[in-house]
Amino acid sequence: MRIIGKGFSAGKKLFSMLNIPYPSKCTYRQHEIKLLHAASQAANNSMLESAKSIAECSNECGVSVDGTWQKRGYSSLNECVSTISVDSGKILDIEVLSQYCRVCTKTEKTSGFSKKCVVSHFCKNHKGSASNMETVGAYRIFERSEANRSLRYTSYYGDGDSKAFNNVKDIYRYDSVVKYECIKHVQKRVGSRLPKLKKSTKGLGGKGKLTDKFIDTLQNYFGIAIRSNVGNLSNMQTAVIAAFFYCCSTDKKPMHGQCPSGSDTWCKYQKAKQEGKLYKHRTAGLPNAVLNTVKTTYMDLCDQSLLEKCLHGKTQNANESFNGVLWSIIPKETFVELLTLQFGAFLAVLQFNDGSKGILSVLEYYIYTSQWVISF
Numbered sequence: 001m002r003i004i005g006k007g008f009s010a011g012k013k014l015f016s017m018l019n020i021p022y023p024s025k026c027t028y029r030q031h032e033i034k035l036l037h038a039a040s041q042a043a044n045n046s047m048l049e050s051a052k053s054i055a056e057c058s059n060e061c062g063v064s065v066d067g068t069w070q071k072r073g074y075s076s077l078n079e080c081v082s083t084i085s086v087d088s089g090k091i092l093d094i095e096v097l098s099q100y101c102r103v104c105t106k107t108e109k110t111s112g113f114s115k116k117c118v119v120s121h122f123c124k125n126h127k128g129s130a131s132n133m134e135t136v137g138a139y140r141i142f143e144r145s146e147a148n149r150s151l152r153y154t155s156y157y158g159d160g161d162s163k164a165f166n167n168v169k170d171i172y173r174y175d176s177v178v179k180y181e182c183i184k185h186v187q188k189r190v191g192s193r194l195p196k197l198k199k200s201t202k203g204l205g206g207k208g209k210l211t212d213k214f215i216d217t218l219q220n221y222f223g224i225a226i227r228s229n230v231g232n233l234s235n236m237q238t239a240v241i242a243a244f245f246y247c248c249s250t251d252k253k254p255m256h257g258q259c260p261s262g263s264d265t266w267c268k269y270q271k272a273k274q275e276g277k278l279y280k281h282r283t284a285g286l287p288n289a290v291l292n293t294v295k296t297t298y299m300d301l302c303d304q305s306l307l308e309k310c311l312h313g314k315t316q317n318a319n320e321s322f323n324g325v326l327w328s329i330i331p332k333e334t335f336v337e338l339l340t341l342q343f344g345a346f347l348a349v350l351q352f353n354d355g356s357k358g359i360l361s362v363l364e365y366y367i368y369t370s371q372w373v374i375s376f
Helices: 008-017 025-055 102-109 115-119 130-143 145-149 163-168 183-200 212-227 233-248 268-274 288-300 304-310 317-329 338-368
Strands: 060-069 078-085 091-098 152-158 178-181
Touching: 008 025, 025 091, 025 145, 025 338, 060 130, 060 317, 078 130, 078 317, 078 338, 091 130, 091 145, 091 338, 130 145, 130 163, 145 152, 152 163, 178 183, 178 304, 183 212, 183 288, 183 304, 212 233, 233 288, 233 304, 317 338
Parallel strands: 060 152, 152 178
Antiparallel strands: 060 078, 078 091
């Protein structure tokens, strides 16, 4: 039931309609714990195999790190941090965090629970704010990387948030981890800074000025310019600047001096010029007053220190894909405790790394193993 995003209640309804006996909540929970142990072992072996294939070449590798909350905002009680190899695209390690425990919560309110019961249950593994979960999870993963994976994650690919990176950059030795930007998140900065500028500056928005459509177009050209010049900083900076003036050009004021003029140029104006034709711009561009205001903000994103971190051309798309798999198994609409969240996360790892056949290994461990020990 869990693999399709359902739990005890949904299974009980289904079996009731089919007139099939269904286990009690206690029995269901016992089997779920056994399956959790089996899934933990299978997922850990899958991640170890992924790590071994990388360690055969080098004990240092680059990873993309991302955390995902079960609830949007800064009030989520559950989060999962994933670390994925940028070379193989497979998950190397995860850390599941929860700051909620049903038993402890009830114990605080009532006196009917014994101390033995409180000690022997699955308790929360994080205490603090939701915004700090990714930082804690990333640190735990990097801390055990050498012991559990025989790897050093020396290249950190992440988004603009530097809290997690600052916590792990000196974990092996001083400045041993280098941060690189996800080019997708750098591209999104165009779509976040310009709307803020439009909102804070009077007279910047409106028809024929800085519209949402123009911002989307500029953001797309910015991303294309980065992806088309991976490994070449000078060309990348020239391309992102050229993209801005290309979008702002008009028939009265063409600004294509930064655009490439060769036979393989992407600039339609330059192509038409080579063929001796007259090119008519499809958009109205931007007025000079608006252009000069937007230019300052846009040029900050064209700085070489930022673009230098995008030369790799890599993204966090793999992490986003894993997050999608995880929340299809553990729907965000239904709150779960740590045990269920871990179970879903291990199943998501197997499905992400090995496909549907990875789930079969859970059943093999469940059937043929007499003792389960969580070695994750």
